[in-house]
Amino acid sequence: MTPETTITPVNVADLLVGEDEVLPVHVHVIDHPEGRVLVDTGLTSLHPAVADMDPRLVPGALDAIARDGVLAVVCTHLHFDHCGGNHLFAGIPVYVQRQELEDARTLEDYTIPEWVDAPGVEYVPVDGERELLPGVRLLPAPGHTRGSQVVVVDTPAGREVVVGDTAVWGGQLDEPETEGQRLVRSLEPSRAWMSHADDPWEPGRSA
Ligand SMILES: [Zn+2]
Numbered sequence: 001m002t003p004e005t006t007i008t009p010v011n012v013a014d015l016l017v018g019e020d021e022v023l024p025v026h027v028h029v030i031d032h033p034e035g036r037v038l039v040d041t042g043l044t045s046l047h048p049a050v051a052d053m054d055p056r057l058v059p060g061a062l063d064a065i066a067r068d069g070v071l072a073v074v075c076t077h078l079h080f081d082h083c084g085g086n087h088l089f090a091g092i093p094v095y096v097q098r099q100e101l102e103d104a105r106t107l108e109d110y111t112i113p114e115w116v117d118a119p120g121v122e123y124v125p126v127d128g129e130r131e132l133l134p135g136v137r138l139l140p141a142p143g144h145t146r147g148s149q150v151v152v153v154d155t156p157a158g159r160e161v162v163v164g165d166t167a168v169w170g171g172q173l174d175e176p177e178t179e180g181q182r183l184v185r186s187l188e189p190s191r192a193w194m195s196h197a198d199d200p201w202e203p204g205r206s207a
Contacts, residue, residue: 005032005135005155007162007193009200012042012061015081016054023196025081027062028162030153032133035071039151039162040195043084047112050080062088072132076164077148078104080112082195090120095132097140098125100147141166143178150184158190160200167194170201 013025028039044062046055066088073094075083078101086094101123104116126149130138135154142148144165151162166180167173173192176182184192191200 003033005030005153007031007153007155007160007191009193009198010061010065011198012044012058012085013081014056014058024198026193026195026197027065027085028151028193028195029065030136030151030162032136034133036065036069037072037074037132037136037151038065038070038089039074040076040082040164041073041085041088043081043115044088045084047080047115049112055081074132074138074149074151074162075100076150076162076166076195077145078111078116079145079165080115082164083111084115086115086121087118090118091122093122093124095124095126095130095138097138097147097149098127099140100145100149101125103145103147139183141180141183143180144168148180150180152187152189159187160191160193161187161189162193164195167192167201168196169194170197173201 008029009026011024011026015023017023025042027042030037062085073089075096104111137152138149141150153160161184176185191202193200
């Protein structure tokens with residue numbers, strides 16, 4: 001329990017994209033006075049389907065979070081690098097937009113299905129907006145996937161948004177193009193945390 005709500009990024013893996021670009025994978029820990037919420041779970045093992053991205057795991061990064069107790073997990077979407085640790089949170093509700101869950105279970109080459117529906121993983125399908133805790137809200141943010149959602153968090157430092165892949169780099173929030181990116185800007189956040197960036201986006205300071 002913390003007196004104030006905080007958001008902490010945790011680097012759980014790195015992916016290789018293209019020739020030599022390394023894309024970090026972060027999960028975001030929201031510590032709220034009522035408990036801990038985890039946004040996305042990264043990945044915890046390797047899989048032939050994504051071998052070309054040469055995933056490098058940070059050993060134990062997620063185990064420490066799981067051990068400390070998590071009230072709820074939110075998946076911004078269900079691409080493999082956002083749900084690969086869901087199995088560590090069996091029995092804890094995992095909030096995901098219903099559209100996203102349907103797509104992950106039915107579309108081909110969308111994700112790694114056995115990571116989505118690992119034993120014991122319990123989804124709470126969400127239709128649209130939902131308040132998770134006082135000052136912590138889920139909002140649908142289509143764009144990166146049609147079922148993507150973002151997490152809006154009111155903190156003492158201002159309004160912050162955990163956006164998943166709604167923006168993969170800060171420039172996409174400087175010049176928003178998708179419905180989800182425009183939504184994030186319309187919330188006028190002081191910070192937006194992206195899964196694949198080390199630092200959050202802040203208005204007027206390009207990442
Ligand atoms: Zn994605």
